[in-house]
Amino acid sequence: MDGQEMLERSARWITGEEPLAMNGLFSENAGGAAVVADGVVLIEAFSNVVAFDTDEGIVLFDVSHHMSAPQAISELRTWSDAPVHTAVYTHGHVDHVTGAQAFDAEAAKRGNKPIRYVGHEAIPDRFDRYQLTNGYNGWINMRQFRLPEPAWPSEFIYPELTYRTSTNLSIGGTGFDLRHARGETDDHTWAWVPDKRAICVGDLFIWQFPNAGNPQKVQRFAWDWAVSLREMAAMKPELLLPAHGPAVGGEDMVAEVLLNTATALESLHEQTLALMNSGARLNDVIHTVKLPQELADLPYLRPSYDEPEFVVRNIWRLYGGWYDGNPANLKPAADVALACETAALAGGADVLAARAEAIAEEGDLRLASHFAEMAVMADPDSARCHQVRAAVYDARRKVEASYMARGIYRSAAIDSKIRLKDL
Numbered sequence: 358m359d360g361q362e363m364l365e366r367s368a369r370w371i372t373g374e375e376p377l378a379m380n381g382l383f384s385e386n387a388g389g390a391a392v393v394a395d396g397v398v399l400i401e402a403f404s405n406v407v408a409f410d411t412d413e414g415i416v417l418f419d420v421s422h423h424m425s426a427p428q429a430i431s432e433l434r435t436w437s438d439a440p441v442h443t444a445v446y447t448h449g450h451v452d453h454v455t456g457a458q459a460f461d462a463e464a465a466k467r468g469n470k471p472i473r474y475v476g477h478e479a480i481p482d483r484f485d486r487y488q489l490t491n492g493y494n495g496w497i498n499m500r501q502f503r504l505p506e507p508a509w510p511s512e513f514i515y516p517e518l519t520y521r522t523s524t525n526l527s528i529g530g531t532g533f534d535l536r537h538a539r540g541e542t543d544d545h546t547w548a549w550v551p552d553k554r555a556i557c558v559g560d561l562f563i564w565q566f567p568n569a570g571n572p573q574k575v576q577r578f579a580w581d582w583a584v585s586l587r588e589m590a591a592m593k594p595e596l597l598l599p600a601h602g603p604a605v606g607g608e609d610m611v612a613e614v615l616l617n618t619a620t621a622l623e624s625l626h627e628q629t630l631a632l633m634n635s636g637a638r639l640n641d642v643i644h645t646v647k648l649p650q651e652l653a654d655l656p657y658l659r660p661s662y663d664e665p666e667f668v669v670r671n672i673w674r675l676y677g678g679w680y681d682g683n684p685a686n687l688k689p690a691a692d693v694a695l696a697c698e699t700a701a702l703a704g705g706a707d708v709l710a711a712r713a714e715a716i717a718e719e720g721d722l723r724l725a726s727h728f729a730e731m732a733v734m735a736d737p738d739s740a741r742c743h744q745v746r747a748a749v750y751d752a753r754r755k756v757e758a759s760y761m762a763r764g765i766y767r768s769a770a771i772d773s774k775i776r777l778k779d780l
């Protein structure tokens with residue numbers, strides 16, 4: 358895509374003149390190397406590769422996923438033949454770092470010097486943790502990204518140069534101020550590039566509600582995230598280069614998305630803390646905290662990937678630990694024991710299933726899910742219970758806004774459908 362066209366379309370998305378079209382973490386019609394400023398290119402992929410031309414070679418922000426890196430490399434080569442000098446990992450998520458092997462292979466094939474990888478000092482710990490939790494991450498990944506089976510990479514190229522709070526790289530006459538921010542991860546880097554008045558934001562802006570809540574992942578940091586967005590805005594950048602979706606151009610446009618995203622996170626943080634400090638239980642908190650409507654209505658804050666309710670849970674977890682304030686949940690009975698007792702009281706698992714179906718028809722899918730789940734636990738061999746459970750979660754995945762929630766409900770429905778084949 359032409360860089361100028363990309364920036365113009367972004368502006369229309371922000372003002373609402375044109376419907377914002379992100380599909381998961383991609384924008385529609387993604388592809389090609391978009392020259393968004395003199396010597397700066399953004400290649401949309403999973404994740405994006407952002408490239409700066411310097412006198413010593415190319416500086417990259419992120420190297421994309423191992424599946425998308427080969428294509429990103431050919432896009433890069435339509436723009437420049439220079440060797441890649443340095444690649445900064447904006448954070449250690451696999452869609453941002455596992456393309457490194459492909460970039461290394463390309464450098465070796467061209468007879469270039471090895472690429473220097475740079476990132477925050479917590480990235481090596483993340484890669485080590487990925488080895489420890491390879492199986493668990495495979496399951497998460499399967500549910501989140503609708504894969505046919507669990508899959509998670511096990512090979513990572515560790516950064517050669519790490520830093521703690523901030524560092525400045527001067528490469529071929531261009532300065533890159535790298536700043537650490539806890540936000541989506543504990544190892545995030547954003548960069549200020551004064552020569553271009555540009556910021557590389559990694560996943561701190563993704564064209565939809567910040568991914569600060571992801572139900573299946575380790576702690577995320579809503580407040581620190583907001584602080585980093587305000588720090589970025591204070592630089593008065595004219596170009597915002599994200600790791601997903603198109604670039605944003607123009608000082609006012611960039612400031613608007615940064616500051617409104619910060620305000621949204623701050624609002625959830627403030628509301629959640631106020632309730633925690635008043636002694637509320639987690640369940641009350643998640644049913645009470647709401648994003649102010651004027652922010653919820655912004656096209657680039659839609660809960661289409663992650664959602665505010667999940668962010669509230671992460672704020673709770675950060676400050677409050679895992680205890681939710683309900684004493685019955687402190688040392689709970691086995692889920693199956695509770696389900697069997699409830700089924701016995703009701704008159705059988707089928708009665709619970711029928712109730713789940715009726716409640717779902719009335720439209721309360723949250724409540725229906727509890728009964729469907731209990732029905733199956735009370736009688737795991739009942740085809741009827743599995744049919745209802747599959748139907749409830751199928752209905753739910755169709756109405757939920759976030760990719761995260763839809764993925765989990767979809768996978769629950771599939772589990773019951775697979776079980777039904779044996780019944």
Ligand SMILES: [Zn+2]
Nearest residue numbers: 404450452560
């Ligand atoms: Zn990402």
